[in-house]
Amino acid sequence: KQEVTQIPAALSVPEGENLVLNCSFTDSAIYNLQWFRQDPGKGLTSLLLIQSSQREQTSGRLNASLDKSSGRSTLYIAASQPGDSATYLCAVTGNTDKLIFGTGTRLQVFP
Amino acid sequence: GAVVSQHPSWVICKSGTSVKIECRSLDFQATTMFWYRQFPKQSLMLMATSNEGSKATYEQGVEKDKFLINHASLTLSTLTVTSAHPEDSSFYICSSFDRARPFTEAFFGQGTRLTVV
Numbered sequence: 001k002q003e004v005t006q007i008p009a010a011l012s013v014p015e016g017e018n019l020v021l022n023c024s025f026t027d028s029a030i031y032n033l034q035w036f037r038q039d040p041g042k043g044l045t046s047l048l049l050i051q052s053s054q055r056e057q058t059s060g061r062l063n064a065s066l067d068k069s070s071g072r073s074t075l076y077i078a079a080s081q082p083g084d085s086a087t088y089l090c091a092v093t094g095n096t097d098k099l100i101f102g103t104g105t106r107l108q109v110f111p
Numbered sequence: 112g113a114v115v116s117q118h119p120s121w122v123i124c125k126s127g128t129s130v131k132i133e134c135r136s137l138d139f140q141a142t143t144m145f146w147y148r149q150f151p152k153q154s155l156m157l158m159a160t161s162n163e164g165s166k167a168t169y170e171q172g173v174e175k176d177k178f179l180i181n182h183a184s185l186t187l188s189t190l191t192v193t194s195a196h197p198e199d200s201s202f203y204i205c206s207s208f209d210r211a212r213p214f215t216e217a218f219f220g221q222g223t224r225l226t227v228v
Contacts, residue, residue: 034217043117043204043222044155089154091217097208098145099217101155 002027004092004102012108019077021105023090028071030092034099035064035075038087047088048075080109114138117205117220124195124227132190132223134205141207144188145217146180149202161188195227 007022023033032051036044048057048064050073056065063076073090085108091099114137124130134144143162147155159175161167161182169175177199179191188207192199204222 044219049216104154
């Protein structure tokens, strides 16, 4: 059974810092990995999608890497801003299209 | 990108009543719809997978008679919480993908905040 864990569970940093959020999964037989952002009481916003054959994806200040063989992904946020405050979720897809979500990282960026 | 429209965004109901949540795919055919539940400060947990025209598949521990799922068309799936109780209060969210592009980006509805009083 696939299990997805995210570290740290919570993070509070001053504005401007570069951040690394970690995601690990137990079954490396995945098709892709997705990073999402969730604001309090809201739905999900897709940030980045990495196919299993890819090593990384970039969008603006966000960069996500994937090491499928070791079951790890990292989300790098450059020059963090207060508007980046949210919960970040990673999710993996296996051969059934189901997304298995990680435990989430609650990020707070203060001015 | 593809859009999944979920309604209502929030609902308050009395204990013992039933609540229906709808998810519509607006610009693609949602052959499969996934239903998730999220309790406060927890991650999303998959409840069930529905396929158009067939019975839903429920995850272990999810009562199929309590959470009725209907997926009668390629653009509409519904989740009905029957005889709701306060412990059913949660955030429910649906997800699907474009069948023309499987194993790509998943699209989510806006979510439904259910409060049972």
